[in-house]
Amino acid sequence: MDNSFIMRVCIIWNLWKLRNGMVFSNEVFSVNNVLHKAYQDFKLCLDNSATDDHQINELSSSNIFWSPPEPHYVKISVDAAFIPNNGAAGAVAQDHNGNFLGCATITFDATSSLLAEAIACKLGIEAGIKFGFNKVVIEGDASNVTNAILGASRDISWSIRSVILKVKDAIPSFVDIKFQRVPKNANYLAYELCQYAMHENVNNWWNANSPPLCISANLNLTEVVE
Numbered sequence: 431m432d433n434s435f436i437m438r439v440c441i442i443w444n445l446w447k448l449r450n451g452m453v454f455s456n457e458v459f460s461v462n463n464v465l466h467k468a469y470q471d472f473k474l475c476l477d478n479s480a481t482d483d484h485q486i487n488e489l490s491s492s493n494i495f496w497s498p499p500e501p502h503y504v505k506i507s508v509d510a511a512f513i514p515n516n517g518a519a520g521a522v523a524q525d526h527n528g529n530f531l532g533c534a535t536i537t538f539d540a541t542s543s544l545l546a547e548a549i550a551c552k553l554g555i556e557a558g559i560k561f562g563f564n565k566v567v568i569e570g571d572a573s574n575v576t577n578a579i580l581g582a583s584r585d586i587s588w589s590i591r592s593v594i595l596k597v598k599d600a601i602p603s604f605v606d607i608k609f610q611r612v613p614k615n616a617n618y619l620a621y622e623l624c625q626y627a628m629h630e631n632v633n634n635w636w637n638a639n640s641p642p643l644c645i646s647a648n649l650n651l652t653e654v655v656e
Contacts, residue, residue: 545590567607
């Protein structure tokens, strides 16, 4: 892929994130900040592309956009934000048609981004129970949390052990539950939601009829990839 195209995509992505920050969090527009973050993303893309053929094929086959769950399942996308001593999490539920079914945010004390991501996963579980979903897919972009849930309890890092064990204990509450990891750009609704929670200190639940403004515009733009 042409490097100039990748750089343009990175700039557009960071302009979009800044736009949301200006609308919902009163962030100040800064060209230098946008270009700096875009260049960081650009370098990350180049680093990720420097792999062998097998890794390249695996990367190209991964989802770039949000993809729907199977019929009769609800996908709950989760994400977390972290700054020293503080965390925020968001969880967004959608069905196989991309319809919004509800969401939640929480803020909390946190000692690491790993702990924040684990709490976000637990929030997804709590959302599934609160909204009465029987078959769910909990999806986030933190592979270490997903691996901890799917792995043996003895291998869980001590820093997230209590949270992950609560997640595992809640699994029997569902007829079926799946945990999976996606690239961050396929998790943008949950990302926007947790950023809103962090900046505005929002702890709330929204039902299917009243999505928060920070994601409502994007709900109609969700690209469903079959």
